[in-house]
Each structure stands twice: as C-alpha cells, then as structure tokens.
Amino acid sequence: MLSQNDALKTREEVVLQILLLCQVGVGTVANFLLFVNNFSPVLNHSQLRPIHIILANLAVACALILFLLGFLKITTVFVPRKSPSDLTCKLVYFLFLVIRGTNLCSTCVLSTYQFVTLVPGNWVREILRERSPKTVSYSCYSCWLFSVINNVYIPMKVTGPQKKVNDSDSKSKWVCSTSGFRIGMGFLRFAYDIIFISIMVWTSVSMVILLKRHHQRLQHIHTSRLDNRGNAETRASHTILMVVVTFVSFYLLDCICTFLHISFVDSLLWLREVKEVLAASFPTISPLLLIFRNPKDSCFVLSRY
Numbered sequence: 572m573l574s575q576n577d578a579l580k581t582r583e584e585v586v587l588q589i590l591l592l593c594q595v596g597v598g599t600v601a602n603f604l605l606f607v608n609n610f611s612p613v614l615n616h617s618q619l620r621p622i623h624i625i626l627a628n629l630a631v632a633c634a635l636i637l638f639l640l641g642f643l644k645i646t647t648v649f650v651p652r653k654s655p656s657d658l659t660c661k662l663v664y665f666l667f668l669v670i671r672g673t674n675l676c677s678t679c680v681l682s683t684y685q686f687v688t689l690v691p692g693n694w695v696r697e698i699l700r701e702r703s704p705k706t707v708s709y710s711c712y713s714c715w716l717f718s719v720i721n722n723v724y725i726p727m728k729v730t731g732p733q734k735k736v737n738d739s740d741s742k743s744k745w746v747c748s749t750s751g752f753r754i755g756m757g758f759l760r761f762a763y764d765i766i767f768i769s770i771m772v773w774t775s776v777s778m779v780i781l782l783k784r785h786h787q788r789l790q791h792i793h794t795s796r797l798d799n800r801g802n803a804e805t806r807a808s809h810t811i812l813m814v815v816v817t818f819v820s821f822y823l824l825d826c827i828c829t830f831l832h833i834s835f836v837d838s839l840l841w842l843r844e845v846k847e848v849l850a851a852s853f854p855t856i857s858p859l860l861l862i863f864r865n866p867k868d869s870c871f872v873l874s875r876y
Contacts, residue, residue, distance in 0.1 A: 587844040588644060591851055595641035598855030599634055605858040606630035621707040625681045626861060628711040632674040633854030639667055640851050660747035661726040668725055672718030672763065674854070678818050679767040680710045685811040686774035689781045721763050768819060775815045778808050810864040814857050825849045 609623040609630070619627075643663065684707065729747055782805055828846050 583841060584844050587848055591640065591644055591844075591848050594848065594851040594855040595637045595644075598637045598851065598858065599641075601858035601862060602630040602634040602637070602854065605861055606634070608862075621684060624707050624711055625677065625684060628714070629674070629677040629681060630858060632670055632677055633858060635670045636667070636674060636854045637851055639663070639670065640847055644847070657730050661729050664729045664747060665722055665725045668722045669715070669718045671850070672721055673714045675764060675767050675818075675822075676714035676717060677711065678814065678857075679770050680707070680714065682771045682774045682778075682811055682815050685808055686778050686781075689778060689808060717763075721760070764822070768822065771815045771819065775812055778812060782808055806864065810860060813860050813864070817856050817860070818853050821849055821853045 606627050609627040610619075612619055612623060825846060828842055828849060831842055
C-alpha cells in the first residue's frame with residue numbers, strides 16, 4: 572500500500588512538473604509578443620502611450636516570474652547537483668517575491684488606468700492627456716521600488732534546507748527554510764497585498780457600473796460612430812475585468828494552498844508543486860487574454876491619451 576501511494580505521488584508530481592514547463596513555454600512566448608507589440612512604437616520614433624507602458628511593464632514582470640519558475644524547475648528536476656546554498660535560497664526567494672509584488676502592483680495600475688479612462692468629466696481626460704505618460708511611468712517604476720522595500724527583510728529570514736539527522740526523504744533537501752517570520756512582518760505582507768487587491772476589486776466593480784450605465788445610454792443613440800466607440804470601450808474594459816478576475820482567483824487559490832502547505836507538513840512537496848503551477852498561471856493566461864481579446868490592437872482603443 573505504501574509503495575502504491577508513493578507511486579501515485581510521483582505520478583502527480585510529474586504531471587504538475589510537465590504542466591509547469593508547458594506554462595513557462597507558452598507564457599514566455601505570449602509575454603514576449605505582448606512586450607514587443609507595446610514597445611514597438613519606440614522603434615518607429617513614436618511616444619509610448621500610457622497603456623503601452625503599463626502592458627510592457629506587466630509583460631516584463633510576468634516573463635520574469637515564468638523564467639524564474641522554469642529555471643528552478645529545470646535545474647531541480649533535470650540537472651543533478653547538490654542542494655541549494657543559503658545564498659541561493661535568499662536570492663531566489665527575494666527575487667520571486669519582488670517580481671510577484673510588482674506583478675500585483677502593475678495589474679492594479681492597469682485596472683485603475685482603465686477605470687479612469689471611463690470616468691465621465693473633461694477634467695479627468697485633460698489630466699490624462701497632459702500628465703498620464705509621466706504619471707504612468709512613475710507608477711510602474713514605483714511598483715518595483717515598493718516591492719523591493721516591502722521584501723527587503725526576506726534575505727535575513729530565509730536559509731538553506733535544514734539538515735535532519737534521520738532524513739529518509741531525499742527530496743526535502745531541495746526545500747529552503749523560511750522559519751523566523753514574525754507576525755508583524757506577515758501582517759505587513761498581507762496588508763500590502765490586500766491594499767492592491769482592494770483597489771483592483773473597487774475599480775472593477777466601478778467599471779461594471781459605468782459600463783452598464785453607458786450601455787443604457789447607447790440604447791437611445793443610433794449613431795454608428797458612437798456604437799463602434801461604445802463597443803470598443805466595452806470590449807477593452809471587459810478584457811481588463813477578465814485579467815483582474817484571473818489574478819484575484821489565482822491569488823485566492825494560492826492563499827488556500829499556502830494554508831494547506833502550513834497545516835499539512837506531510838504533503839509539503841506535493842503542495843509545493845501545486846503552488847508553483849498556481850504562481851505560473853496568471854503570468855501565462857493574462858498575456859493571452861490581452862493579445863487574443865484584441866487581435867488587431869492589443870493596446871485597446873481607449874489608449875488614445
């Protein structure tokens with residue numbers, strides 16, 4: 572019975588590893604295309620629009636997450652070597668959390684910008700026309716800065732795998748130790764995530780309300796130009812809503828998996844594989860949504876400012 576359980580666990584891990592590598596391959600290509608499509612105006616000596624900057628920054632963050640996950644998985648599974656050192660664990664853990672935080676912040680900036688473009692009022696649009704390129708650029712740079720500051724203590728709390736006297740499971744030598752985290756530090760990390768997720772949820776609900784009102788107004792207007800513009804606005808906002816819902820959904824699943832990860836130590840390695848798949852899901856799905864939802868122009872019609 573024990574050997575059958577071990578074999579089942581091995582098959583599950585192999586399936587999850589193959590799934591992760593497929594996510595890394597598909598997601599890397601999709602993020603590369605998304606970045607090139609939004610950075611290409613620079614090659615034509617044109618100024619980047621705010622949405623170009625946001626999507627390019629989001630593509631970079633997603634690609635780095637996939638690269639880091641793919642590199643770790645390939646070196647862990649296919650390259651025989653000794654267990655990771657303290658420095659490796661500190662560096663990898665720090666980089667992953669910094670990029671993850673930047674991904675969260677960039678998605679929040681994208682949702683907020685899309686909501687602002689829908690807000691009625693000439694003063695909002697004037698501000699966007701005059702200041703949005705610089706404001707959005709600073710927002711994207713700030714995402715990286717805030718994420719670094721929020722995780723600056725991580726290297727001090729992460730060490731290499733803890734060696735046990737009677738360690739029958741050789742796979743445990745690949746798991747870095749993250750003991751020593753205080754409640755205050757955990758609360759700060761949780762508060763950081765909740766702030767950005769709350770903003771995303773608020774802007775998403777507000778966009779739904781604005782789109783509903785906009786659709787009701789368009790029902791009384793039969794001008795084809797307004798209809799086309801309304802359809803473009805609706806499609807662009809729906810795309811952002813899908814991206815936000817995807818992010819929040821996988822974030823909640825990751826939180827559930829983290830809770831199980833802490834509660835059931837015996838399933839540590841299997842849940843670790845699941846967490847890696849969940850971590851790679853949003854960076855893989857989001858660029859596909861942004862590309863295929865807008866095949867002619869992935870920068871959205873609303874990015875006129």
